[in-house]
Amino acid sequence: MTDLAPAIILVRPQLGENIGKAARAMLNFGLTDMRLVSPRDGWPNPDAGPAASGADMLLDQAKVFETVEEAIADCRLVFATTVRERGMAKSVATPREAAAQIRHKIQNGERSAYLFGPERSGLANDDVALADQILTVPVNPEFASLNLAQAVIIAAYEFSQTIDATPAYQPAFPEGQASKDSLLGMINHLEVELDKRGYFKSEDRRAHQQRMIRNMVTSASPSEQEVQSWRGIIKSLARPPKET
Amino acid sequence: MTDLAPAIILVRPQLGENIGKAARAMLNFGLTDMRLVSPRDGWPNPDAGPAASGADMLLDQAKVFETVEEAIADCRLVFATTVRERGMAKSVATPREAAAQIRHKIQNGERSAYLFGPERSGLANDDVALADQILTVPVNPEFASLNLAQAVIIAAYEFSQTIDATPAYQPAFPEGQASKDSLLGMINHLEVELDKRGYFKSEDRRAHQQRMIRNMVTSASPSEQEVQSWRGIIKSLARPPKET
Known part of the structure; x- marks a missing residue:
């Protein structure tokens, strides 16, 4: 000061x-x-x-x-x-x-x-x-x-x-975004599991549903670490529930 | 006001x-x-x-x-x-x-x-x-x-x-974000399904894992329609795979 x-x-x-x-x-x-x-x-x-x-x-x-x-x-x-x-x-x-x-x-x-x-x-x-x-x-x-x-x-x-007129605004995603490679790997993983469960209602609908998933995942803009976490979640959900 | x-x-x-x-x-x-x-x-x-x-x-x-x-x-x-x-x-x-x-x-x-x-x-x-x-x-x-x-x-x-100021802010999310209510509903749905499959390794880890999920979902900032789509995906993944 x-x-x-x-x-x-x-x-x-x-x-x-x-x-x-x-x-x-x-x-x-x-x-x-x-x-x-x-x-x-x-x-x-x-x-x-x-x-x-x-x-x-x-x-x-x-x-x-x-x-x-x-x-x-x-x-x-x-x-x-x-x-x-x-x-x-x-x-x-x-x-x-x-x-x-x-x-x-x-x-x-x-x-x-x-x-x-x-x-x-x-x-x-x-x-x-x-x-x-x-x-x-x-x-x-x-x-x-x-x-x-x-x-x-x-x-x-x-x-x-007034000291620093430059805005202190941080980027919306301070961590680096995941590479497209790992993003697409995750999308593929998700789609394979969904396919096994009949999520894609018909071949007509498939293209539309896949586009929607790609849009959603891309717009979420996850970091590399988040992609790994999501893959863990997908893997877990694809398992049968434990006996109770 | x-x-x-x-x-x-x-x-x-x-x-x-x-x-x-x-x-x-x-x-x-x-x-x-x-x-x-x-x-x-x-x-x-x-x-x-x-x-x-x-x-x-x-x-x-x-x-x-x-x-x-x-x-x-x-x-x-x-x-x-x-x-x-x-x-x-x-x-x-x-x-x-x-x-x-x-x-x-x-x-x-x-x-x-x-x-x-x-x-x-x-x-x-x-x-x-x-x-x-x-x-x-x-x-x-x-x-x-x-x-x-x-x-x-x-x-x-x-x-x-800000009342009289002309808004200078550009929306980061052109589509409206989902309400917290539906975001939390989706998080809860996801956590229930994960819990059934032993995703939460221990009570110690649970808090950490839940926080990670909340952070990831919140930072993805999905729209109302995207939340509905994600819920469809979670529901589908939680089903057993179809017989082939």
Whole structure:
């Protein structure tokens, strides 16, 4: 993670537990620059560590400030996270848009920050006024109940998603497909056993039924090992049932 | 939200509190179809309501199942959420890719589901074997500490983000996939016939062999018609050969 990864700034956070949870959310997605503005119960806070579940390093390194102005002094682009409409003439970004803008700033050598308000009341209008843009997480309008750590995790997740725009998509069949040779060997094995049991109703139908089997086996695209397993299954099914 | 919005299936969840938090995470992003498979402490659980912070409606409506098979019976596309590598030949999707695929299924009138495992251990390999694909949230490899509700919120958030997006996803399977119900019916039919013939060498090996069969059948991703054809083949193979 670059040094210019965005800061997560908790403004007047109330509960130490929530500061710890926010640290855990950050570190899950590789963010480490935590800043606290006037935490209500002082700092350090004994409730933060246990909630951080191992992200204590962030708490130890957290920088504490008296005011939002000081906390954002080294940042070029600041997003104020809000749930409610503020009726302010600021542009509103989604987490994805904010992440893209922050990534762009990093490419220019500039740092950004996300502001998050106190758990109960959210950011004051004076805090929002210091931000360049408003960040709103698009929650269900009939149930907007995102807590602090959840808002942080969405912001951090979206930032982490901008790092490598190349999709991480894996091939549908990570194992190599079986050779046509062994695929056809298996199909032949199956057809011989079916033939012994009168599966092919008539010579007219045979061609159609065989084509169907070939299509099904081919489209299943088994690996070499799977072909061996299927052959074991066919062999077993062709045996008479055990006496009971 | 459409009726076909994906189900969130918690498999053997341990703490009621986490079930409540998962419900809150879901409803924040408009998901309401919660399903529980064998919750450890039974259901309802008095710890769930307080943690749901108003999403109690989801808990009241949650459907409880004994097995994963029953819980996914009406779903066409199932993602198993895992953190660890499982060494299984299944394709791995990010939350964003999974959401795009699920949206595509909805456009075809089909339902999907996300499976989440128990808090401590995650999904068992037998659970993963029933899924079409693995979903992995791309967390910081040096600090992968996503809890259940956080994993749910990322999945639900990404699904909510697809609502307005034009679908970019191309169907991997032009024909509709068979329902899990009929897929499991076929697997069961196959296993019964194999059992009669001593295919399962010992009780120790049985679990492994069954998992292999489930993985192979699921990854073959047959259509409804193909499942019917395979059942005809199994039935035929299980018959004695004709006298010649």
